[in-house]
Amino acid sequence: MMNIKVLGSGCANCKRLEALVHKVVNDTGLYAEVEKVTDYAQMMRWNLMQTPGLVVNDSLVSSGRIPTESEIANWLKTSTQ
């Protein structure tokens, strides 16, 4: 199963990203679990320097911005292949 993590400690953009990820997962009908990581020490595993961060199957695909829906859908698609 695909694993998606939203890294961020409750800032407004982190919540927006989380909602967007849920929406994309629902729309594309992918089988994925969405986790939230709020602990800074854990976030540093991906060397994150700006929140929110987005991790798909253990690799960081975006940080410091809210990607567009199509960008997220693309990342999810490429990691299922």
Place this chain on the structure above:
Amino acid sequence: MAHTLTKPSLRPTAGDRRIWLLVGGATLLWICAYNSIQFLANWMTYELFGISKGSHFGESVAFFIYDVPKILLLLSGMIFAISTLRSFFSPERTRKLLGGKHEGIGNVLASGLGVLTPFCSCSAVPLFIGFVESGIPLGVTFSFLIAAPMVNEVALAMLFGMFGWKIAALYLGAGLSIAVIAGIVIGRLRLEHHVEDFVWKIKGGGGAVADHTLTWAKRFTDSWRNTREIVGKVWLYVVIGIAVGAGIHGYVPEKALADILGKDSWWSVPAAVIIGVPLYSNAAGIIPVVQALMSKGAALGTVLAFMMSVVALSLPELIILRRVLKPRLIATFVMVVALGIIAIGYLFNLLI
């Protein structure tokens, strides 16, 4: 990664050419709009509303109708330009540039990069950890953290719009100096043990987002998104700030504030900073008020010190930083920056 296969960003693609045309057209429109504001504002106030020239009310209304569109246009234009410039920088790249730099040159570089690197105070903690963990000295990290919120794009755009480029440049120079000196002082105080212990234990893995080259189309669309977001967030503060400023302009008599906030009262600079630190506002709301105060006899140094203390030291950011800094280091940080701002305030009052 797939990104590395894209063409180098500076060679225009077909999509780039289209976006350059679009941006060029928008710039022309912007210039036309900017140049017709004065005419339209006067026409609306005195012809459309029929308010008589020279009255207190008329002066306030004309000021408001002229300033709101002018400042909002300037703000949008400058934020777009600065966002595009900033798309060439990232915290990851800044960290790489600062790696291995020592005190002094490191502080200067960090302050400059603090202005150029896109930064949101909500990311202060991961950024702090990322810097410290990669071996950048504490003082250099602080130079970055002081410069980034103080010299931000909204502050610069508002100062430019309401005071002109000289004061905006003066502010930029003063902000950078404070960031450099405060960073060096904090570095010399050897406060590393006042950083929360867990920070020193973190060992970051690899896997940072690859530095992919952006196309111009992507830069411009990102900047446009960013501009809409920031202007959407601050426009109301701008309008309220200008309304308060317009009231002061029309009704408070000239030189009324000279005694309290003028050059000759020595205590006004520290008082302005002490009032400013706990106040939390953004540059957007504070600058129109500050401009109105100045036109009524407040001294430039006092007013800039007030503004800097409001923008550079904010309670929400201190609370966020508490996650990684022990109370004594936070207190030291606030003290050093506040003293720096007071010094700058006196200096400007003396020189100008």
